[in-house]
Amino acid sequence: IDPRLDLFAEIERLKRELNAVILAHYYQDPDIQDVADYIGDSLGLSRQAAATDARVIVFAGVHFMAETAKILNPTKQVLLPDLAAGCSLSDNCPSDRFAEFLRAYPGHIVISYINCSAAVKALSDIICTSANAVAIVNQIPKDQPIVFAPDRNLGRYVMAQSGREMVLWPGTCIVHETFSERKLIALKVRHPDAEVIAHPECEPAVLRHADFVGSTTALLKYAGTSDRRAFIVVTEAGILHQMQKAHPDKLFIPAPPEADCACNECPFMRLNTLEKLYLCMRDRTPEVTLDEATRLRALTPIERMLAMSP
Ligand code: 13P
Ligand code: SF4
Numbered sequence: 001i002d003p004r005l006d007l008f009a010e011i012e013r014l015k016r017e018l019n020a021v022i023l024a025h026y027y028q029d030p031d032i033q034d035v036a037d038y039i040g041d042s043l044g045l046s047r048q049a050a051a052t053d054a055r056v057i058v059f060a061g062v063h064f065m066a067e068t069a070k071i072l073n074p075t076k077q078v079l080l081p082d083l084a085a086g087c088s089l090s091d092n093c094p095s096d097r098f099a100e101f102l103r104a105y106p107g108h109i110v111i112s113y114i115n116c117s118a119a120v121k122a123l124s125d126i127i128c129t130s131a132n133a134v135a136i137v138n139q140i141p142k143d144q145p146i147v148f149a150p151d152r153n154l155g156r157y158v159m160a161q162s163g164r165e166m167v168l169w170p171g172t173c174i175v176h177e178t179f180s181e182r183k184l185i186a187l188k189v190r191h192p193d194a195e196v197i198a199h200p201e202c203e204p205a206v207l208r209h210a211d212f213v214g215s216t217t218a219l220l221k222y223a224g225t226s227d228r229r230a231f232i233v234v235t236e237a238g239i240l241h242q243m244q245k246a247h248p249d250k251l252f253i254p255a256p257p258e259a260d261c262a263c264n265e266c267p268f269m270r271l272n273t274l275e276k277l278y279l280c281m282r283d284r285t286p287e288v289t290l291d292e293a294t295r296l297r298a299l300t301p302i303e304r305m306l307a308m309s310p
Contacts, residue, residue: 001275001278001279005278007274007275007278008034008035008274010278010282011035011274011277011278011281012035014278014281014282015037015058015281018055018056018281018284019054019055019056020054020055020056020057020058020079020281021037021038021048021052021054021056021057021058022035022036022037022038022058022060022277023036023037023038023040023045023048023049023052023057023058023059023060023061023069024036024038024039024060024061025039025040025041025042025045025060025061025062025065025216025238025269026039026040026041026216026217026220026236026238026239026241026242027061027216027236027238027239027265027266027269027270028060028061028238028269028272029238029270029272029273029274030238030241031274032060032272032273032274032277033238033241033242035274035277036060039242040216040217041129041130041131041215041216041217041218042065042068042114042115042129042130042131042215043114043129043131043132043215043217043309044131044217045061045065045068045069046068046069046072046114046129046302046305046306047306049068049069049072049073050072050073050306052073052076054076055076055077056076056077056078056079056281056284057069057073057076057077057078057079058079058081058277058280058281059078059079059080059288060081060272060277061080061085061269061272062085062086062087062090062266062268062269063080063083063085063086063087063090063288064086064087064090064114064115064116064117065114066078066079066080066288067117067118067288067290068114068121068302069288070288070289070290070295071118071121071290071295071298071299071302072299072302074290074292074295077284077287078287078288079280079281079284079285079286079287079288080272080280080286080287080288081271081272081273081276081277081279081280081286082271082272082276082286083286083288084268084271085268085269085271085272086268087115087173087268088171088172088173088174088175088268089113089115089116089150089151089171089172089173090115090116090117090120090150092150092171093116093117093120093149093150093169093171094117095117095119095120095122095123098120098123098149098150098169099123101147101149101169102123102147105145105147105167107145108145108146108147108167109125109126109140109144109145109146109147110123110124110125110126110146110147110149111124111125111126111127111128111133111136111137111140111146111147111148111149111166112124112126112127112128112148112149112150112301113127113128113129113130113133113148113149113150113151113154114127114128114129114305115150115151115173116149116150118290118294118295118298119294119298120149120150121297121298121301121302122294122297122298124149124301125301125304126301126304126305126308127301127302127304127305128305129215129305130154130199130200130201130214130215130216130218131214131215131217131218131309132305132308132309132310133154133157133158133200134158134161134162135308135309135310136305136308136309137158137162137164137166138162139308140164142164145167146164146166146167147166147167147168147169148166148167148168148169149168149169149171150169150171151171151172151173151201152168152169152170152171152172153172153173153176153177153200153201153202153203153204153207154200154201155168155169156168156204157200157204157207157213158200172201172203173201174263174267175201175236175263175264175265175266176199176201176202176203176234176235176236177201177202177203178257178258178259178263178264179198179202179203179206179234179255179256179257179258179264180206180256180257180258181203181205181206181209182258183255183256183257183258184196184206184209184232184234184255184256185209187232187253187255187256188209188232191230191232191253193228193229193230194228194230194231194232194251194253195211195212195226195228195230195231195232196209196210196211196212196231196232196234196255197210197211197212197213197214197219197222197223197231197232197233197234198210198212198213198219198233198234198235198255199213199214199215199216199219199234199235199236200213200214200215201235202234202235206234206255210234212226216235216239219233219235219239219243220239220242220243220246223243223246223247223250223252224246224247228250229249229250229251230250230251230252230253231243231250231251231252231253232253232255233252233253233254233255234255235255235264236264236265236266236269237254237264237265238265238266238269240252240254
């Protein structure tokens with residue numbers, strides 16, 4: 001790329017030329033968030049993808065998110081800046097192993113977190129996100145056994161909130177599992193007035209210190225409604241950009257991972273860069289594609305989620 005190119009202006013131009021909408025997750029680089037038409041959590045992004053009348057969806061997020069947009073929009077082109085932007089939850093729940101796992105639980109309803117492949121969605125009855133998981137499980141009749149996959153931490157959190165037992169697939173998010181309870185307690189001592197706000201993908205030992213637990217959108221909203229001035233934020237650090245932008249008068253402290261590393265940044269989300277976003281729009285590739293049989297089977301549980309979501 002010519003270093004003199006104004007990428008922000010070029011992306012705006014391409015957006016008009018392609019009749020494209022840019023959907024971005026909160027864990028994207030701040031630059032990407034700033035060129036997006038919509039920034040949201042997985043539920044908000046799915047709803048936007050279902051509603052858009054743009055011809056091209058440029059998805060600044062990870063593969064399962066772009067794939068969900070494609071499942072909802074088979075005739076639209078869905079571009080993803082880097083096709084390698086995966087997710088540890090999705091990658092560690094391959095559909096063949098999941099199908100085998102499910103054979104041990106006949107008669108169970110299968111609720112899968114949206115962080116999974118289209119092939120796993122196709123094996124599921126209902127999809128959920130961190131924003132609606134508790135509400136969806138609460139709508140399932142009490143005597144109906146449930147398999148919940150692939151995030152065991154979200155699963156445990158939902159079990160605690162709903163009082164339901166569920167069979168859990170043993171997956172975790174490599175970002176949220178690195179937050180350290182020990183360091184979090186030390187940080188709380190230094191900031192006794194700060195509220196701890198955390199994503200439900202965190203380990204139970206971390207979540208038990210949280211004053212509020214929710215999806216990325218819920219955490220952002222909570223930071224606005226709470227009258228506290230300081231927050232320890234236990235999720236991927238990209239969300240701090242919108243928190244700081246919306247509430248410049250408040251203090252947002254990223255929670256520390258156990259090791260001294262940038263582990264509170266998702267290595268998959270961060271594969272997308274402003275340059276790659278520009279290039280994928282200029283070249284109209286890489287594109288997310290799906291075989292129609294899988295798409296149709298994955299669509300039903302997503303549609304159920306959208307209908308059951310508060
Ligand atoms: P939400 O933005 O839906 O809370 O999900 C977080 C996440 O890990 C996305 O990969
Ligand atoms: Fe997956 Fe975790 Fe990255 Fe979200 S933060 S995309 S759950 S690896």
